[in-house]
Amino acid sequence: MSTATSSPAASQPEASTTGRTLPLTEGSLPQRVLRGALTPGGAVFILLAVLFIAVVWVNPSFGEPPQLIRFIGRTAPIAIAAMGQYYVIVAGEFDLSMGAVIATQVVIAGNYIGDDESRVLPAIALMLLIGVVVGIVNGLGTTILQVPSFIVTLGTMLALGGLVRYLTGGAATGNPVDTFREIGRGGIENVPVLDVLPYSVIILVLVAAASVWLMRSPFGRTLIAAGDNPDAAGLAGAKVWWVKTRAFILSSVSATIAGILLVGYAGVHPSVGAGYEFQAITAVVLGGVVLGGGRGWVLSAAAGAFALELLFSFLNFQEVESTWRNTVQGVIIIVAVAAAARAWNLGRRPPSRSVPAAPAPSPTTAHPGTETGEN
Amino acid sequence: MSATTDRTPDPAHTPGAATSTESRDSVRSRRAARPRRARQLDSTALIYLVLVGVVIVSAVLTALEGRNFFSQGNIWAVLTAMSVLGLIAIGQTLVILVGSLDLSVPYVVSLATVIAAGGMQGLDGNIPAAVFNTLVVCAVVGLVMGLLVSVLHVHGFIASLGVGLIVSGYLATNYQGSHGSAAPDLRLLGRSGIAGWIPTSFLVLLACAVLVTLMLRYTRLGHHVYAIGGNRDVARMSGVRTVLPVVSAHVLCSVLVGLAALLLLSRTGVGSPTIGSQGRYDLLSIAAVVLGGTLLAGGKGSVVGTMGGVAIFAVLDSVMGVMQVNPFLKDFIRGLVIVLAVAVYARRSVVRRPPRFGSGSRSSLPGSTMKEGTA
Numbered sequence: 001m002s003t004a005t006s007s008p009a010a011s012q013p014e015a016s017t018t019g020r021t022l023p024l025t026e027g028s029l030p031q032r033v034l035r036g037a038l039t040p041g042g043a044v045f046i047l048l049a050v051l052f053i054a055v056v057w058v059n060p061s062f063g064e065p066p067q068l069i070r071f072i073g074r075t076a077p078i079a080i081a082a083m084g085q086y087y088v089i090v091a092g093e094f095d096l097s098m099g100a101v102i103a104t105q106v107v108i109a110g111n112y113i114g115d116d117e118s119r120v121l122p123a124i125a126l127m128l129l130i131g132v133v134v135g136i137v138n139g140l141g142t143t144i145l146q147v148p149s150f151i152v153t154l155g156t157m158l159a160l161g162g163l164v165r166y167l168t169g170g171a172a173t174g175n176p177v178d179t180f181r182e183i184g185r186g187g188i189e190n191v192p193v194l195d196v197l198p199y200s201v202i203i204l205v206l207v208a209a210a211s212v213w214l215m216r217s218p219f220g221r222t223l224i225a226a227g228d229n230p231d232a233a234g235l236a237g238a239k240v241w242w243v244k245t246r247a248f249i250l251s252s253v254s255a256t257i258a259g260i261l262l263v264g265y266a267g268v269h270p271s272v273g274a275g276y277e278f279q280a281i282t283a284v285v286l287g288g289v290v291l292g293g294g295r296g297w298v299l300s301a302a303a304g305a306f307a308l309e310l311l312f313s314f315l316n317f318q319e320v321e322s323t324w325r326n327t328v329q330g331v332i333i334i335v336a337v338a339a340a341a342r343a344w345n346l347g348r349r350p351p352s353r354s355v356p357a358a359p360a361p362s363p364t365t366a367h368p369g370t371e372t373g374e375n
Numbered sequence: 376m377s378a379t380t381d382r383t384p385d386p387a388h389t390p391g392a393a394t395s396t397e398s399r400d401s402v403r404s405r406r407a408a409r410p411r412r413a414r415q416l417d418s419t420a421l422i423y424l425v426l427v428g429v430v431i432v433s434a435v436l437t438a439l440e441g442r443n444f445f446s447q448g449n450i451w452a453v454l455t456a457m458s459v460l461g462l463i464a465i466g467q468t469l470v471i472l473v474g475s476l477d478l479s480v481p482y483v484v485s486l487a488t489v490i491a492a493g494g495m496q497g498l499d500g501n502i503p504a505a506v507f508n509t510l511v512v513c514a515v516v517g518l519v520m521g522l523l524v525s526v527l528h529v530h531g532f533i534a535s536l537g538v539g540l541i542v543s544g545y546l547a548t549n550y551q552g553s554h555g556s557a558a559p560d561l562r563l564l565g566r567s568g569i570a571g572w573i574p575t576s577f578l579v580l581l582a583c584a585v586l587v588t589l590m591l592r593y594t595r596l597g598h599h600v601y602a603i604g605g606n607r608d609v610a611r612m613s614g615v616r617t618v619l620p621v622v623s624a625h626v627l628c629s630v631l632v633g634l635a636a637l638l639l640l641s642r643t644g645v646g647s648p649t650i651g652s653q654g655r656y657d658l659l660s661i662a663a664v665v666l667g668g669t670l671l672a673g674g675k676g677s678v679v680g681t682m683g684g685v686a687i688f689a690v691l692d693s694v695m696g697v698m699q700v701n702p703f704l705k706d707f708i709r710g711l712v713i714v715l716a717v718a719v720y721a722r723r724s725v726v727r728r729p730p731r732f733g734s735g736s737r738s739s740l741p742g743s744t745m746k747e748g749t750a
Contacts, residue, residue, distance in 0.1 A: 094532075096658075145718040148671040154658050155714030162706025170703060278536065291530045327544025334537035338527040 040288025040340035041300040047286075048303050051310040058317040066195040071313070072306075073187070073198030074265070077258040079305040080204060081276055082283035083211050084254020086301035087247040089284050092227040092293025093142060093149035095248060098255045098280055100160035101134055102273025105259030107164050110174030110268030120180050124260065131256035132249050134160070139245030149248075157277070164270045172269040184264015200261045204302075207257065211298045214250075223247055227293025282329055283308050286336045308332070418668030422683035425716065429687050433694035440697050447571055449693060455642075457689040458576035460659060461682060462635035464667075465580075465587050466628030467660040468681045472591070473624040474604040474673030475524050475531030479516065479539030480632055480660060481651030486542050487513055487636030492555030492646030499560045510633045516542065517629025521622030543652070550648040557644045565641030576638045583631060588678045596620055604673030632656075662713045663688055687716075 036042040056063040062071070081098060088095040105127045113123045134156060141152035187198035214220050226233040226240045234240045259273065266272045287304030289296025311332070312325060430444075437444040463480055470477045487509045494505030516538060523534035568574040591597035599620040602610040611617050635656075640646060661671075666684030669676025691712060695705050 141714060141718065147714065147717045148665065150671060151662065151665050151717050152714055154662060155710040155717075158658075158706045158710030158713070160710075162703050162708075162710060165703035166701050166707060281536075285533060291532060321548055323547035324544050326540040326547065330537040330540030330542075330544065332537075333533050333540075334523060334529055337529045337533045337537075338523070 040336070041295075041297040042288075043339075044287045044300050044303045044307055048307045048310065051307055051314060055310055055314045055317065058314065062313070062317075065193050069194045069196070069198065069201060071309075072204070073200040075306055075309045076198075076200035076204040077184075077261040077265075078276070078279060078283065078309065079302040080207050080254050080261070081258040081280040082287070082301045082305040083207060083298055084251040084258075085277070085280040085284050086211075086287075086289060086296065086298050087223065087250045087254075088149070089281070089289055089291060090227045090293055090296055090298075091223050091244050091247040092230065093244065093247070094153060094281070095138065095251045096150065096153040096277045097134060097138060097156040097160060098251065098277040099273040099275060100157040100164070101131060101252050101255040102259040102262060102276055103164050103270050104130065104134075104160050105256050106263055106266075106268055106272045107168055107173070107270055109176045109180060109260070109263050110172075111168075113176040113180055114174060115177050117177050117179055120177065123176075123180070127256050127260065128253060131252040135249030135252035136245060138252065139248035140241075142248065143241035143244050161270075168270050170270060174268050176263060176268065181264045184261040186264070200264075203257065203261065207254070208299065208302055211302075215298045219243065219246065224294055229294070279308070279329075280305075282333050285333050285340075288336070288340050290340060291337070419677055419680045419683070422666065422668055422680050422687075426683050426686050426690070429690050433690050436694050437697050442697055444694070444697075449697075450572055451568065451574055453686075453689050453693045454572075454577040455574045456692055457685050458574065458580045459635045459639050459654075460656065460663060460688060461580045461685045462583060462631050462638065463656050464660045464663040464681045464685050465583055465678055466631035467664050468667070468669055468676060468678050469587065469591075469600065469624040470531065470628045471661070471664050471669055471671060472604045472673055472676055473600045473621050474607060475520075475621065475625065476535055476661070476671075477520070477625070477628050477632075478532065478535040478657045479520065479542060479629075480657045481654065482539045482542040482546065483513055483516055483629055483632045484636045484639065484651030484654070484656055485546055485648050486516070486651075487633045488640045488643070488650055489546065489550055489554050489646035489648055491637055491640050492553075492557055495555060495558040495561065497556040497558060499558045502558050502560060505558075506637060509637065510630055513629040513633030513636075514626050517626035518622060520629070521625030524625065525618040525621035539657075546648040550646075553645040553647050555646045557640050557646075561637070561641045562644055565638070576641070579634065579638065583634070584678050584682055587627075591678065596623060600624055601674055604675070606674070659688065659709075662709075662717075666713065666716050687712075 037046060061067055081102075085095055085098065108127055108130065109123060112126065113119045138149070138153050138156055141147050141155075142149040145152075183199050183203075185198075185200075187196045187201075189196055191197045215223075222233065222238045222243050223246075225236070226238060226243050230240050233243075255273075255276070258276070262272055283305035284296075284301045285291065285304070286307055287296065287300035287302070289301055289304075308329070311328065315325070315328060316322070434444040437449070443449065463484070467477055467480065490512055491505050491509040494508055495501045520531075520534050520538050523529045523538070524531050529537075564575055569578070591600060596619070599610070599615050599617075600623075602613070602615050603617050603620050607617055636651075639650065643650065663684035664676070664681050665671055666687060667676065667680030667682070668684075669680060688709070691709070692705070695708065700708070
C-alpha cells in the first residue's frame with residue numbers, strides 16, 4: 001500500500017522493492033552474531049561485559065558468585081520494569097504511569113495483607129488484577145480514544161499517584177507479613193556455588209523467558225509491526241488497538257511484579273517507585289530500543305537495566321558522589337540514542353540512500369506523526 | 376484569528392475548500408450529529424468554551440464556600456498562578472510545534488532561580504548582570520538540546536530528559552537548600568500590578584504570548600516551525616533548513632523558562648534547587664499545551680490555545696484551593712481532567728485533520744489516524 005510504505009522516502013527501507021533478503025537472515029551463525037552485535041541492541045551486551053570487567057577490576061569481590069547473584073537480585077525489579085516498558089516503547093508509545101503503579105501496588109500490599117498470612121495469595125491476585133486494569137485504561141485511552149499515550153499515562157500517573165498519597169496521607173503505612181517480603185529479599189538457601197539463590201532472580205529469569213517467547217509469538221511480531229508502521233500493520237489485518245492495549249497491560253503487570261519485589265527491599269511508602277518510569281525508559285533506550293517503535297530486542301532492554309546499575313555500582317566504587325548519578329544517566333541516554341540513531345542502519349537494512357529520494361510521492365504522506373515515529 | 380493560527384499555513388486550502396473535497400462523506404456523518412453552531416468551532420474556540428465552563432463551575436463552587444471567585448484578590452491570584460506556568464507552556468508550545476519535546480523544564484527553572492538569586496545577592500545593582508547571566512545560561516542549555524535534536528537526530532524526549540538529568544545532577548551536587556536572595560526591586564515587581572487586579576507578571580506573560588504568536592504567524596521562522604513539525608523530511612526536501620528552526624525553538628523555550636524562573640524568584644525571594652521539580656512544570660506544561668489543542672506530534676497548534684489550557688489549570692487550582700481539597704487529591708483531579716479533556720479533544724482534532732490532504736479514504740482506514748494521536 002503506497003500510502004503506508006512510501007512515507008518519508010529517505011528514511012524508510014523499501015525492502016520489498018529491492019528484492020534483497022534482510023542482512024540479518026543471511027550468512028552463517030557467527031557472521032550473524034557479529035552483525036547483531038554491531039546493532040545497538042547487541043552492543044549493549046558488549047557494554048555490559050566491559051562494565052562488568054571494569055567493576056570487577058575495581059572491586060574483585062564483586063565477581064564472586066554470591067555477590068554477583070545478589071546484585072542480579074537487586075537489579076531484578078528495574079530489569080523487569082524495563083522489559084515491561086519495552087513492549088510499550090516498541091509499539092511506539094510511552095508508559096509514564098509505571099512508578100505510580102509500583103507505588104499503588106506497594107501500598108496495597110502493605111495495607112491489605114498486614115499481618116494476615118492467608119491473604120498473601122489473594123493480595124497478589126488483586127495486585128495483578130489492578131495492574132491489568134490500569135493497563136487496559138492506558139491502552140484503551142491511547143488506542144480507542146486516540147489520546148497520545150504520553151498524556152494518558154501522565155494522567156494515570158497523576159491520578160494513581162495522587163490517590164495513593166491521599167489515601168496514605170503521604171506517609172509510610174502498613175507493613176506486610178514477612179512471608180510476602182521474602183519474595184523480594186529471600187531466596188533458596190544453601191545452593192552449591194551461589195550460596196543463596198534469590199527468588200527475584202528466579203522471577204527475573206521466568207519473566208525474561210516469557211518475554212522472549214512472547215516476542216517470538218505472533219503477538220510479538222505484530223507488536224513490532226504495529227510500532228514500526230501502524231498504518232501498514234492495520235492494512236495487513238492486525239488489530240493494532242488490541243495489540244497495543246496488550247502491550248500496556250504487559251507493562252503495568254511488569255510494574256506490578258517489580259512492585260512485589262520492591263516491597264522486600266524498601267518499606268511500604270508511597271514514594272517507592274518514584275522515577276521508575278524514566279529509569280525504565282533509560283534502560284530501554286540504553287538497550288538500543290528506538291523510541292517511536294519498531295526496533296529493538298526485549299533482552300536488550302533488560303541488559304540495558306543491568307548496564308545502568310553496573311555503571312552506578314562502578315561509580316560507587318570510584319567514590320563519586322551519588323548526586324552525580326542523574327548527570328551520568330543523562331549523558332548515557334543522549335549518547336546511546338545518538339549512537340543508535342546511526343547504528344541501526346548498519347546491520348539491519350540496505351543503505352536507505354540508494355533509494356532515490358522521490359520528491360514527496362503523494363500529498364498523503366505529509367501526515368504529522370510519522371515523523372516522530374522515526375528517531 | 377484563532378481559526379487560522381490553529382493549522383499549518385496552507386494557502387491552497389481554505390477551510391471552506393477543505394470540506395468540499397472528496398473527504399466530505401467521511402467527515403459529514405460525524406458533523407451531522409453535531410449542531411450547526413458546533414460545526415464552526417475549531418479547537419481553539421472549543422478550549423475557550425471549556426474555559427468559560429470551568430470558570431462558571433468554579434464561580435459556583437467558590438460561591439458555595441461563601442467566597443467570591445471574581446473578587447480582586449482571587450483574580451490576582453489566578454493570573455499570578457497563570458504567569459509562571461504560562462511562560463513555560465509558551466516555550467513548550469514552540470518546542471512541541473517543531474516536533475520535539477522539552478522535559479528539562481523543571482531543572483532549568485531551578486537552575487535559573489539559583490543562578491539569578493546567587494548573582495543578585497539581594498542587591499539592586501546586580502539585577503541586570505544576574506538577569507543577563509541567567510538568560511544566557513538558559514539559552515545555552517536550549518542550544519545544546521536544539522543541536523542534539525537537529526544535528527544528532529536524538530529524539531526530543533531523550534535529548535531534553537538527558538540534559539535535564541545532567542542539570543539536576545549538577546544542582547544536587549553543588550546546591551543544598553536555598554541559595555542567594557532576590558534583589559528588592561525584583562521582589563517589588565512580583566507584587567506590583569495594575570489597579571490591584573492584573574499583576575505585572577501576567578503582563579509579561581501576555582507580551583511574550585503576543586510576540587510568539589506574531590513570530591509564528593508572520594515570520595519565515597514561524598512558518599518553518601510548523602512545516603518541520605508537520606513532517607521534517609518533507610520540509611527538508613522542500614528546501615527548508617531544518618536545523619535553525621529546531622534550535623531556535625529550543626533556545627526560545629529555555630529563555631522563556633528562564634523568564635518564568637525570574638518571575639518565580641520575584642515571589643519566593645530565594646533561589647531553590649528543587650523548586651522546578653516540585654512544581655512538575657515539565658508534565659504540567661505539556662499537559663497544558665496538549666489541552667490547548669496542539670498536536671503532541673507537532674505541526675499543528677497555537678499559543679492562543681495553550682493560554683486557554685494554562686488558564687484552565689490555574690482556575691482549577693484556585694477553586695481547589697478555595698475548597699481546601701487535599702493536595703494529594705489535587706493531583707488525582709488534575710490527572711482526571713487532563714485525560715478527560717484530551718480524550719474529548721484528541722478525537723476531534725484527528726477527525727478534523729484529513730481534509731487538509733484531500734484524501735478521504737485515509738481517514739476511514741483503521742489505524743491510519745492512530746499514529747497522529749500518538750507521540
